[in-house]
Amino acid sequence: MGNQTAYQSLTQTFQRLHRFGHLSAIASWDQAAMMPAKGNEARAAAQAELQVLMHQLITAPELKTQLDAAAQEELDAAQRANLREIGREWRQANLLPAALVEAKALAAARCEHAWRSQRKNNDWQGFLPNFREVLRLAREEATLLAEATGVSRYDALLDKYEPGMTSANLERIFGDVKTWLPGLIAQVRDKQSGERVIQPQGPFPVEKQRQLGLEAMGLLGFDFDGGRLDVSSHPFCGGVPEDVRITTRYRDDDFVQSLMGIVHETGHARYEQGLPRDWLSQPVGRARSMGIHESQSLSFEMQLGRSRGFLQLIAPLIRKHFGDQPAFDADNLARLYTRVQPGYIRVDADELCYPAHVILRFEIERALIDGEIEAEDVPALWDEKMMAYLGVDTRGNYRDGCLQDIHWTDTFGYFPSYTLGAMYAAQYFSVLRKQTPDLDSRIAKGDLAPVFDWLNANIWSQGSRWSTDELVARATGEALNPAHYRAHLEARYLG
Amino acid sequence: MGNQTAYQSLTQTFQRLHRFGHLSAIASWDQAAMMPAKGNEARAAAQAELQVLMHQLITAPELKTQLDAAAQEELDAAQRANLREIGREWRQANLLPAALVEAKALAAARCEHAWRSQRKNNDWQGFLPNFREVLRLAREEATLLAEATGVSRYDALLDKYEPGMTSANLERIFGDVKTWLPGLIAQVRDKQSGERVIQPQGPFPVEKQRQLGLEAMGLLGFDFDGGRLDVSSHPFCGGVPEDVRITTRYRDDDFVQSLMGIVHETGHARYEQGLPRDWLSQPVGRARSMGIHESQSLSFEMQLGRSRGFLQLIAPLIRKHFGDQPAFDADNLARLYTRVQPGYIRVDADELCYPAHVILRFEIERALIDGEIEAEDVPALWDEKMMAYLGVDTRGNYRDGCLQDIHWTDTFGYFPSYTLGAMYAAQYFSVLRKQTPDLDSRIAKGDLAPVFDWLNANIWSQGSRWSTDELVARATGEALNPAHYRAHLEARYLG
Numbered sequence: 001m002g003n004q005t006a007y008q009s010l011t012q013t014f015q016r017l018h019r020f021g022h023l024s025a026i027a028s029w030d031q032a033a034m035m036p037a038k039g040n041e042a043r044a045a046a047q048a049e050l051q052v053l054m055h056q057l058i059t060a061p062e063l064k065t066q067l068d069a070a071a072q073e074e075l076d077a078a079q080r081a082n083l084r085e086i087g088r089e090w091r092q093a094n095l096l097p098a099a100l101v102e103a104k105a106l107a108a109a110r111c112e113h114a115w116r117s118q119r120k121n122n123d124w125q126g127f128l129p130n131f132r133e134v135l136r137l138a139r140e141e142a143t144l145l146a147e148a149t150g151v152s153r154y155d156a157l158l159d160k161y162e163p164g165m166t167s168a169n170l171e172r173i174f175g176d177v178k179t180w181l182p183g184l185i186a187q188v189r190d191k192q193s194g195e196r197v198i199q200p201q202g203p204f205p206v207e208k209q210r211q212l213g214l215e216a217m218g219l220l221g222f223d224f225d226g227g228r229l230d231v232s233s234h235p236f237c238g239g240v241p242e243d244v245r246i247t248t249r250y251r252d253d254d255f256v257q258s259l260m261g262i263v264h265e266t267g268h269a270r271y272e273q274g275l276p277r278d279w280l281s282q283p284v285g286r287a288r289s290m291g292i293h294e295s296q297s298l299s300f301e302m303q304l305g306r307s308r309g310f311l312q313l314i315a316p317l318i319r320k321h322f323g324d325q326p327a328f329d330a331d332n333l334a335r336l337y338t339r340v341q342p343g344y345i346r347v348d349a350d351e352l353c354y355p356a357h358v359i360l361r362f363e364i365e366r367a368l369i370d371g372e373i374e375a376e377d378v379p380a381l382w383d384e385k386m387m388a389y390l391g392v393d394t395r396g397n398y399r400d401g402c403l404q405d406i407h408w409t410d411t412f413g414y415f416p417s418y419t420l421g422a423m424y425a426a427q428y429f430s431v432l433r434k435q436t437p438d439l440d441s442r443i444a445k446g447d448l449a450p451v452f453d454w455l456n457a458n459i460w461s462q463g464s465r466w467s468t469d470e471l472v473a474r475a476t477g478e479a480l481n482p483a484h485y486r487a488h489l490e491a492r493y494l495g
Numbered sequence: 496m497g498n499q500t501a502y503q504s505l506t507q508t509f510q511r512l513h514r515f516g517h518l519s520a521i522a523s524w525d526q527a528a529m530m531p532a533k534g535n536e537a538r539a540a541a542q543a544e545l546q547v548l549m550h551q552l553i554t555a556p557e558l559k560t561q562l563d564a565a566a567q568e569e570l571d572a573a574q575r576a577n578l579r580e581i582g583r584e585w586r587q588a589n590l591l592p593a594a595l596v597e598a599k600a601l602a603a604a605r606c607e608h609a610w611r612s613q614r615k616n617n618d619w620q621g622f623l624p625n626f627r628e629v630l631r632l633a634r635e636e637a638t639l640l641a642e643a644t645g646v647s648r649y650d651a652l653l654d655k656y657e658p659g660m661t662s663a664n665l666e667r668i669f670g671d672v673k674t675w676l677p678g679l680i681a682q683v684r685d686k687q688s689g690e691r692v693i694q695p696q697g698p699f700p701v702e703k704q705r706q707l708g709l710e711a712m713g714l715l716g717f718d719f720d721g722g723r724l725d726v727s728s729h730p731f732c733g734g735v736p737e738d739v740r741i742t743t744r745y746r747d748d749d750f751v752q753s754l755m756g757i758v759h760e761t762g763h764a765r766y767e768q769g770l771p772r773d774w775l776s777q778p779v780g781r782a783r784s785m786g787i788h789e790s791q792s793l794s795f796e797m798q799l800g801r802s803r804g805f806l807q808l809i810a811p812l813i814r815k816h817f818g819d820q821p822a823f824d825a826d827n828l829a830r831l832y833t834r835v836q837p838g839y840i841r842v843d844a845d846e847l848c849y850p851a852h853v854i855l856r857f858e859i860e861r862a863l864i865d866g867e868i869e870a871e872d873v874p875a876l877w878d879e880k881m882m883a884y885l886g887v888d889t890r891g892n893y894r895d896g897c898l899q900d901i902h903w904t905d906t907f908g909y910f911p912s913y914t915l916g917a918m919y920a921a922q923y924f925s926v927l928r929k930q931t932p933d934l935d936s937r938i939a940k941g942d943l944a945p946v947f948d949w950l951n952a953n954i955w956s957q958g959s960r961w962s963t964d965e966l967v968a969r970a971t972g973e974a975l976n977p978a979h980y981r982a983h984l985e986a987r988y989l990g
Contacts, residue, residue, distance in 0.1 A: 022541035023518045030521055034529075038721035039738030042775075046517035053548070226533035243534030280537075 006069035007079060010086055013057060015281040020054050022240045029238040029245045033230040037113075044109030051105045058093040078284065081465045085283035092160065095148050096141060104137045108410035115409050116233060124379060124398040131408065132375045135368060138412050142369050154369040157413035161290035162420065164468055167366055170416050173482055174359045177419075180486065182389065185352055188340045188493045197335045200327040204255040208321045212255065213248060213262040215317050220266045220300060221452055223273050234406040235261050235347070237268035237297070241280050244269040255322070256336060257348055259314075260301055267300030268293055270452070274460025285463045288471055290414055294421020295428065296459065302351055302422060303429040304451055306337045306492075309443030338492060342390035344400035352493060355422065356389040361405075361415040369412050378402050423480060424472060426488040428454070431476045501564035502574060505581055506777060508552060513776040515549050517735045524733040524740045528725040532608075539604030543597050550596045553588040573779065576960045580778035587655065590643050595635060602628045603905035610904050611728060619874060619893040626903065627870045630863060633907050637864050649864040652908035656785035657915065659963055662861055665911050668977055669854045672914075675981065677884065680847055683835045683988045692830045695822040699750040703816045707750065708743060708757040710812050715761045715795060716947055718768050729901045730756050730842070732763035732792070736775050739764040750817070751831060752843055754809075755796055762795030763788055765947070769955025780958045783966055785909055789916020790923065791954065797846055797917060798924040799946055801832045801987075804938030833987060837885035839895035847988060850917065851884040856900075856910040864907050873897050918975060919967060921983040923949070926971045 024047060031043055067090060070083055111130035118127045138157070145156035155166050214229060227244035239245030246265035250258050271287055279285030287293050304310055312330040319328050326332065340350050346357040364381055367373045373381065382402040386392045394401035407414055433439055436450045443451070458475035465471075469479040519542060526538055562585060565578055606625035613622045633652065640651035650661050709724060722739035734740035741760035745753050766782055774780030782788050799805055807825040814823050821827065835845050841852040859876055862868045868876065877897040881887045889896035902909055928934055931945045938946070953970035960966075964974045 016544055019537075019541040019544040022537055023522050023545060026522055026525055026538075027518050030525060034723065036720050036722060036738060038718070039735070042514075042517055042735060042737040043521075046514040049511055049514040050518060223533070225531050227531060228529065240534070240537060242537040243531060 005073050006066040007073050007075060007083060010063065010066050010070055010083070011282060013060075013063065014086055014089075014283060017054055017057055018281040020050055020057075024050050024054075025238060025240050026243075026245075029247075032232040032234070032236065032238070033245070033247050040109065040113045044106055044113075047109065048102050048105040052098055052102050055093060055096070055098050055101045058090060059098070063090055064094075078279075078465065082279070082282050082284035085286075085464050088163065089283050091148075092145070095144050100137065100140060100144075104134075104141065104410075107133045107137055112406060112409040115403070115406065119399055119403045122397070122399040122403070124403060127398075127403060128375060134409060135375050135412075139369060139371065142412075152370060154366045154413065157369060158416065159413075161414050161417055162468070163289060165291070165416070165420070170362060173423075173480075174355075174362065174416075174419070176482065177355055177486075178359065178389075181352075181355060184489065184493070185340060185342070185356075185390075188352060191494065192340060195335055197339055198325075198327040198329075198332050200254075200256065200322070200325055200336075202253040202255075204252055204322055206250040206252055209250050209252075209255045209258055212317060212321045213259060216259060216262055216314060217246075217266050217269075219313065219317075219446070219448065220263065220270065220304075221448070222266050222269055226273055227269055229262065235265060237265045237272070239272075241272045241275045241285075244272045255318075259318075260305055260337065261347070263305040264297045264301035267297035270300070270455070271296040271460050274456050276461055276463045279463055284465060288459075288462070288464050288466070289468050290417035291420035291424060292459065292468060292471065294417050295424035296421075296455065298418075298421045298425040299428060299451070299455060303425050303488075304443070304448070306334075306351065307440060307443060308334055309440040309445075311337065312444040313446055340493065342392050344386075344392060344394060344397070345404055347404075351422075352489060353390060355419045358415050358419040360385040360389055361407075365408070365412045365415060420480070423482050423485040427472065427476050427478075427481060427484040428458070429488070430484045500568050501561040502568050502570060502578060505558065505561050505565055505578070508555075508558065509581055509584075509778060510776040512549055512552055515545055515552075519545050519549075520733060520735050521738075521740075524742075527727040527729070527731065527733070528740070528742050535604065535608045539601060539608075542604065543600040546600045547593055547597050550588060550591070550593050553585060554593070558585055559589075573774075573960065577774070577777050577779035580781075580959050583658065584778050586643075587640070590639050591636060595632065595639075599629075599632045599636065599905075602632055607901060607904040610898070610901065614894055614898045617892070617894040617898070619898060622893075622898060623870060629904060630870050630907075634864060634866065637907075647865060649861045649908065652864060653911065654908075656909050656912055657963070658784060660786070660911070660915070665857060668918075668975075669850075669857065669911075669914070671977065672850055672981075673854065673884075676847075676850060679984065679988070680835060680837070680851075680885075683847060686989065687835060690830055692834055693820075693822040693824075693827050695749075695751065695817070695820055695831075697748040697750075699747055699817055701745040701747055704745050704747075704750045704753055707812060707816045708754060711754060711757055711809060712741075712761050712764075714808065714941070714943065715758065715765065716943070717761050717764055721768055722764055724757065730760060732760045732767070734767075736767045736770045736780075739767045750813075754813075755800055755832065756842070758800040759792045759796035762792035765795070765950070766791040766955050769951050771956055771958045774958055779960060783954075783957070783959050783961070784963050785912035786915035786919060787954065787963060787966065789912050790919035791916075791950065793913075793916045793920040794923060794946070794950060798920050798983075799938070799943070801829075801846065802935060802938060803829060804935040804940075806832065807939040808941055835988065837887050839881075839887060839889060839892070840899055842899075846917075847984060848885060850914045853910050853914040855880040855884055856902075860903070860907045860910060915975070918977050918980040921980040922967065922971050922973075922976060923953070924983070925979045 027043065027047060031040075035043060067087055075083060107130070111134045114130055115127060139153065142153035142156050146153045149156060151159070152167060158165055158167065210229070217229060226242060227239065227246065230245065230247050231249060232247035233249060235248045237244065237246045246262070246269050248258050248261050248265065271293060275287065276285050308330070311333045315328055315330045315333060322328070327336070338351070340352045342353050343349060346354070349357050360382070363385065364373070364378060368375070368378070379398065379402055383393070383395050386394045386401070432451065432454050435454070436442070439450060459471070462471055466474060473479050522538065522542060526535075530538060562582055570578060602625070606629045609625055610622060634648065637648035637651050641648045644651060644654070646654070647662060653660055653662065705724070712724060721737060722734065722741065725740065725742050726744060727742035728744060730743045732739065732741045741757070741764050743753050743756045743760065766788060770782065771780050803825070806828045810823055810825045810828060817823070822831070833846070835847045837848050838844060841849070844852050855877070858880065859868070859873060863870070863873070874893065874897055878888070878890050881889045881896070927946065927949050930949070931937070934945060954966070957966055961969060968974050
């Protein structure tokens, strides 16, 4: 040990953390996709025990000394970026006491597990006590992080998922969206009211949907030797970069949502599968931020998956599994996949209504964390904002309202990432389309290489080498510019 | 901490170990049943890291002091039994250096992963280098354990799975079996040569086999809220007592093997699901030994599953899934499931040939560990013993010979447990049939409670409260008596 540099000691500790994180990630996937109900208590205790251990490792006193010493050592640029990310993770963990970390893990597991049946049973009153406890602990965490860094409580949580982003910035960006989105939705709905859209006729057997999903993943370059597709009540991309586990859920009267859900998760998966292999055990080898992660899933789902070329490519596969129907014509698929129809459920929302769901959640969770409202205020606020932004009545319908998402059983500050991701994705494709003018015709022929190559070179292979702003500027010539997003929506929906 | 007894401190450490063991068990199940190939390296590293951590916990210097102090504390009988088992685990772990534990975990993962394809490819030469390394490390472990306890090297490994058992004792028991088994096999084959057995006509779609298996598990009282059935290349019972994961493998031209394989694993599962809930986090709450574990799977598979009553009960389920065939008559099923036919594969062997497979493996692994033979000697010895005991020619056929089992990628000293288990199971049922003279007719009616109640009261709920000899004597009035096994075989196959 005497011969190694402080930097090397740090990388060893973070490699251990990475390995324990591997077990935690696989156990989490299992919990959502495989575990029967009675396993929950023991699983939660085991996961909490591992969280405490990892917290002990990252708060060991010698890390402070090593971080100070490593800053003086001679490092190359990649190592220096890794040291920056190590420091970031170290600071975030060292601001939280072990007891809080353990309490959070236990409260989250309890809340999430109960939520699975409470959502089904529309049981907001049952959810509330668990949710209050989760919120209490999240505020405690936010206060500790905020006091140390001098930002607001919500910004302190936001920084975990979107380093560098602030609620002031989000309010500016989302405030702008709110000025034009309702008008655009109304205009598009008016335009679409004259369109004839043919609905696919079910049933669509789950096993056939699964086969279609697997083929779509294949087209999208998912590496099946390094990952799987399974089922969970809330679709996600989990596992580890070496073994990426994506999930979906099926309804046998509809394949349209599940298919595009798989395309979405495959975007996440390819980011993970494309992270720099030599750096996987280190913080610099991880995905840059949740917004950048969503920019990959939404590059796949919105930019690529809903493109004319891709729908032409996938129409024959749909026919292969479900027989020939007029609904499976690529033009009709395009109308189906761009149909604007305000509804209850965020994950089922169309591209145009989606940001309204996100802005609503951002506004509620910011107020919750900053202490402006309490847990019991959520349903009324939810109802009010759903009516204002989308004209949808959610009163008394918790199942399809504020109980619909898994996030608040454990996570606050994540929702903005979805719409930031949509904005980044639009910005990438604006560049990509300029660089590859025949992009759509190449996609229609099954040549997706221009998309994969661009994303791999500019995003996947870069891990956390750069700050989010630098990463996006290196890729597109400018930092986040929401104008590309608006232009993309107007071109697709009014063009 | 100052207020707690040494015993309490020990139980806390063992609870932590139990929780880490939970994650390791689920990750192991995942590795066998779910994980794609490219996940292996990272998984192996993560598992090894956890093994090292658990080894550090159980070798912490304060445990020695706590064990000495706890021996002087006032404990009730259950706590004293727990302290005895804690001491047993502590001694076994403390005799091994951390580097050896890590090297063993890595070598085992490498060997097992490669074995999956090497077995398929009949590639003994490819397997040999990994196997040599596994053997080298197993001998190193055996030497360390043997030096400390004054037994032979093989006995030191055997003690991990069968506390109290010795190779001298096994040689006596197996030596006796070898005096009558070949004659009995010959006599039964002669008797059966005049029997007409109708073979079921496939194909048997995998999904229907799975449904049938799930229904059989239901009949056998498997708690699906606390476990699952999946597929792996080598069937096993894994997971944790709160969430038991059993696996099987299917061939679409045969359901007979897979169905009884599921019955077998369900026996293991019910033992785990029936362990004393209040003691699950402690060593005294675990299964007594691997022989006792096999006695549960074989109580289900051989004593219950092949009984006339059970086959009458299950015949209608078979018809329900695969249609009506003359082969599905209970009398014919009984002939199918008691057909004696020496073959290559241990897990496919009939009840009468099975002990020959075990004795062969015991003799080879004992000689390997005691250093009388080397890794490269295995195929020739295998061929010779298969010919001598079963008249089967395995030359050049490694896939169906010495490469067939997963055990030697990692484990030596386990094989005797299978036949010890068969002997214990015969002994239990000899008592159970005396206590419940109408057992078969009750089973035929679907009333399996007498079996479950007896096993639960005498075995499952007892965990590791007693030594193996005490457990068996309390349950049956005597320690292991192989005469019951011989009597059972003669009654079933010659009666």
